Amino acid sequence: MATIKSREKCVAEPAERLDLPDVGEWKRVSPRxxxxxxxxxxxxxxxxxxxxxxxxxxxxxxxxxxxxxxxxxxxxxxxxxxxxxVRAIGYQLRRDDLLFRRGILFTRFVSVPYGRMQLVDITRGPIARWLGLADLKFVTAAASSGVLIPGLTGADAESLRDRLVELAESRRAGL
CATH class of the missing domain: 1.20.5 (Single alpha-helices involved in coiled-coils or other helix-helix interfaces)
Known part of the structure; x- marks a missing residue:
């Protein structure tokens, strides 16, 4: 019985895990x-x-x-x-990972550890290019964990890509 109680203490309640009150300020995509x-x-x-x-x-x-x-x-x-x-889309660069969210009714949070990133790609469709926007895509070893941050300005996408590549290389070197 003691092991069950200790196990219960270690497992966080689902509401506590999904509630992210202290993660800081979310960076949003461009209103364009x-x-x-x-x-x-x-x-x-x-x-x-x-x-x-x-x-x-x-x-x-x-x-x-x-x-x-x-x-x-x-x-x-x-x-x-x-x-x-579009206002519901946001991301944060945290200490060990990038946290991404999207969705109104069905909210999705994805955490991508920097050390797991294998590819950071920028794409621009014709309308997004006309508006000066780009999409930033991260690919990891897991096929289902690809994250796409849409609607970034071109300069923001390039600086974020460079920063993420730098962070990914430093985290992989520490493995």
């Missing part, structure tokens, strides 16, 4: 990233609506009109939530 997300959502909605319209014109099926309406409604709702979703 809302434009990138909005354009992507609208283009995707237009492609789906065009496909539904083609079904309606070619096959003269009535349900395609309802599908077009649903696509427009879902696209509009998604566009309305884009600013809040």
């Amino acid at each position: 990233y809302v434009v990138v997300e909005t354009v992507g959502t609208v283009v995707f909605g237009l492609v789906l609506a065009a496909a539904a319209a083609a079904v309606w014109f070619l096959f003269d099926v009535q349900w395609a009109l309802y599908l077009i309406g649903a696509i427009v409604l879902i696209t509009g709702t998604t566009v309305a939530f884009e600013p809040r979703r």
